[in-house]
Amino acid sequence: MTVGYVDGSAFIRRLALPGERGTRIDIGQFDRLVSSELIQIEAARKLDRLGLAGVLSGAEVARLRLDAIEVLALFDLVTIDELVVARAQQSLGSPLASLDAIHFATLQLWQERNLAARVIVVTHDNELAEAAQKNGYPVLGVPS
Amino acid sequence: MSDQIGIAQLRAEISRHVQAASRGQRVTILDRGRPVAQLVPYQEQPPITIRRAKGTPREAEAILRKLPSLSAARRAKIAAALDDIERFERKR
Numbered sequence: 001m002t003v004g005y006v007d008g009s010a011f012i013r014r015l016a017l018p019g020e021r022g023t024r025i026d027i028g029q030f031d032r033l034v035s036s037e038l039i040q041i042e043a044a045r046k047l048d049r050l051g052l053a054g055v056l057s058g059a060e061v062a063r064l065r066l067d068a069i070e071v072l073a074l075f076d077l078v079t080i081d082e083l084v085v086a087r088a089q090q091s092l093g094s095p096l097a098s099l100d101a102i103h104f105a106t107l108q109l110w111q112e113r114n115l116a117a118r119v120i121v122v123t124h125d126n127e128l129a130e131a132a133q134k135n136g137y138p139v140l141g142v143p144s
Numbered sequence: 145m146s147d148q149i150g151i152a153q154l155r156a157e158i159s160r161h162v163q164a165a166s167r168g169q170r171v172t173i174l175d176r177g178r179p180v181a182q183l184v185p186y187q188e189q190p191p192i193t194i195r196r197a198k199g200t201p202r203e204a205e206a207i208l209r210k211l212p213s214l215s216a217a218r219r220a221k222i223a224a225a226l227d228d229i230e231r232f233e234r235k236r
Contacts, residue, residue, distance in 0.1 A: 012226060013223075013226065015211070017222055017223055018214060019211075019213045026205055027204055028201050028205030028206070030201045033201045050222065067208075071207050073199070074197050074199040074201065075197055075204070076195070076196055076197050077194065077195045081193055083192055097233070112189060113189055127234075
């Protein structure tokens with residue numbers, strides 16, 4: 001089973017930049033999509049900020065929020081519970097900011113419970129990509 | 145209690161060391177005298193909570209592919225704004 005672990009930076013680009021070459025990772029190629037429930041907040045906040053900055057219209061923000069909800073219903077979303085919070089506080093071996101640490105902790109906890117799954121990390125974030133690669137995960141979506 | 149053994153010895157006596165670990169003993173594995181790994185008793189992992197997907201990745205991709213395409217200029221503007229937002233987030 002090949003699993004795509006998708007973070008907010010990659011998801012928002014598929015959502016807000018339809019068709020853009022280089023950012024279009026085909027998430028249909030995976031057997032399963034996994035993320036932290038954090039991705040829902042990341043998507044909503046980024047859409048809100050794109051609207052507030054005048055880059056997206058109010059109607060576009062509203063439509064994309066609905067699309068985000070519809071697509072994320074097709075993901076396995078891991079709850080940010082005490083296990084995730086505890087793991088995200090540990091040294092993760094890479095200089096990760098708080099949101100990246102929540103994603104990376106979630107990825108590790110999920111993988112530990114699904115040892116046979118091959119996980120590919122889909123992110124546009126260089127720090128998360130580096131942490132994932134250091135731990136042996138293939139990465140898609142980082143800017144070249 | 146912890147035992148230290150080399151890789152060659154582990155290979156030769158793997159069943160004995162796995163049994164020892166299953167009884168609660170930690171076995172430290174040495175590579176040229178340097179500790180590199182541990183054989184530890186298996187512990188059931190506490191469960192994580194997951195809201196399960198209501199459909200497949202292909203369905204997710206199909207929804208994303210139906211989104212209206214944008215002009216190159218608009219895409220560039222949105223991409224630049226996203227980069228700015230994320231630069232700001234990384235500072236926090």
